[in-house]
Amino acid sequence: MKLHPTPESPTLVMHNMASLRETAGQPVIKFGFGQSPFPPPTIVIEALRDNAHRHDYTPVAGIPALRQAVAAHHKQFDLIDCTDKNVLISAGSKALLYAAMAAFQNAAVIIPAPAWVSYGPQAELIGHEIVPLPRMAGKDWRIMPDDLQRAAEQCSAGRDKILIFNAPGNPDGICYTAEELQALAEVARKNDMLIISDEIYGRLHFDDAHISMARFYPEKTVVTSGLSKWGGAGGWRLGTAVVPEGLSGLRDAMLGILSEIVSCAPTPIQMAALTAYQDSPEMRDALARRRSILKAVGTHSYEVLTSAGIGCTKPEGGFYCFVDFMPMQDVFAKRGIKDSYGLCEILLQETGVALLAGQAFGMAPDYLSARLAFVDFDGRAALDAAKSETVDAAFLQKYCGKTCQGLAAIKTWLEGLK
Numbered sequence: 001m002k003l004h005p006t007p008e009s010p011t012l013v014m015h016n017m018a019s020l021r022e023t024a025g026q027p028v029i030k031f032g033f034g035q036s037p038f039p040p041p042t043i044v045i046e047a048l049r050d051n052a053h054r055h056d057y058t059p060v061a062g063i064p065a066l067r068q069a070v071a072a073h074h075k076q077f078d079l080i081d082c083t084d085k086n087v088l089i090s091a092g093s094k095a096l097l098y099a100a101m102a103a104f105q106n107a108a109v110i111i112p113a114p115a116w117v118s119y120g121p122q123a124e125l126i127g128h129e130i131v132p133l134p135r136m137a138g139k140d141w142r143i144m145p146d147d148l149q150r151a152a153e154q155c156s157a158g159r160d161k162i163l164i165f166n167a168p169g170n171p172d173g174i175c176y177t178a179e180e181l182q183a184l185a186e187v188a189r190k191n192d193m194l195i196i197s198d199e200i201y202g203r204l205h206f207d208d209a210h211i212s213m214a215r216f217y218p219e220k221t222v223v224t225s226g227l228s229k230w231g232g233a234g235g236w237r238l239g240t241a242v243v244p245e246g247l248s249g250l251r252d253a254m255l256g257i258l259s260e261i262v263s264c265a266p267t268p269i270q271m272a273a274l275t276a277y278q279d280s281p282e283m284r285d286a287l288a289r290r291r292s293i294l295k296a297v298g299t300h301s302y303e304v305l306t307s308a309g310i311g312c313t314k315p316e317g318g319f320y321c322f323v324d325f326m327p328m329q330d331v332f333a334k335r336g337i338k339d340s341y342g343l344c345e346i347l348l349q350e351t352g353v354a355l356l357a358g359q360a361f362g363m364a365p366d367y368l369s370a371r372l373a374f375v376d377f378d379g380r381a382a383l384d385a386a387k388s389e390t391v392d393a394a395f396l397q398k399y400c401g402k403t404c405q406g407l408a409a410i411k412t413w414l415e416g417l418k
């Protein structure tokens with residue numbers, strides 16, 4: 001048999017290692033797995049309960065009313081000019097990202113490093129050429145227009161070019177300004193690229209100020225999102241894509257692929273999503289509380305880690321910061337730690353804190369880095385408390401204590417190594 005080399009996702013491997021430790025009775029602080037700490041909003045759970053009896057398949061593109069609601073949502077919050085005809089719903093945005101790439105034959109896919117763990121393996125499975133686009137600490141981990149141009153020039157001639165873009169970012173929490181997006185859009189336009197803009201953390205911009213790439217490159221940007229992150233419903237599997245009007249061929253090709261591999265997103269979940277996508281006072285309040293807690297935890301994470309003498313992206317949205325241990329490279333070398341997997345393993349053994357190694361995000365193995373998902377706290381309790389209490393330092397210690405402990409443990413460990 002000649003099989004594709006598709007090892008288990010490194011995110012899950014780390015999660016399993018941490019779980020094994022826990023089963024052996026040793027405490028673990030789980031900063032490795034990027035799952036929302038919050039449950040779905042109550043009105044959305046109630047909508048799911050009310051629709052549990054629905055069992056028919058839906059159209060592959062999704063229930064028309066949901067597609068309309070998703071289009072209205074992106075129009076209102078992201079200023080994307082779209083209608084239900086531009087929207088595809090499927091079982092998670094992962095399936096839509098795959099379908100968008102698989103719709104092309106022999107494309108060149110430009111993938112930033114670091115980037116979320118699944119873009120590369122998806123492009124590889126499809127058989128596309130992969131062109132890495134390095135992001136660097138010295139450039140604040142941002143994609144620079146010059147670097148994007150260089151990557152475009154590295155794509156083999158005759159191939160369609162696809163840029164994978166993601167902000168707020170996983171693994172970094174980085175968001176881009178309108179000017180930065182505009183500059184990247186200009187390079188994309190000049191090189192006739194398709195941008196797949198993964199905006200799944202968009203509604204979790206800490207200041208509710210997400211800016212979509214589609215505003216600057218509307219003609220060739222596919223925006224993906226869904227309920228997994230802001231809706232706290234990763235296991236429900238509800239993803240969305242907005243495909244520009246002028247790319248109806250791409251939309252149809254995606255639909256064809258989805259019809260062969262997924263059929264449709266689960267019907268009761270689509271009905272629940274209809275409630276999540278309504279701009280109701282309940283949803284606004286639910287999202288505002290989630291954002292304020294994440295902003296406080298994300299900012300605290302950044303402050304603790306940078307005060308320990310290592311680098312860290314300053315998250316502006318989502319659940320993550322990207323930690324750069326290279327300022328302590330010599331100290332680690334003395335302990336025989338030479339790669340990011342080794343670093344995460346020793347950190348887990350000596351502190352009980354689980355991070356996910358930078359290597360999983362496409363960084364060179366010897367670049368000592370890791371993603372920290374600041375989500376190991378009881379999201380339900382924190383949400384309830386945020387109804388009546390101010391989200392400040394005391395709140396964090398009280399309701400996000402485990403996360404604070406984990407951060408403090410990393411700092412103490414690093415100081416002990418020096």
Ligand SMILES: Cc1ncc(COP(=O)(O)O)c(C=O)c1O
Binds near residue numbers: 093170234237239
């Ligand atoms: C950046 C990013 N994109 C996409 C996904 C996949 O989301 P979904 O649950 O919609 O498939 C994730 C999930 O971790 C993610 O972090």
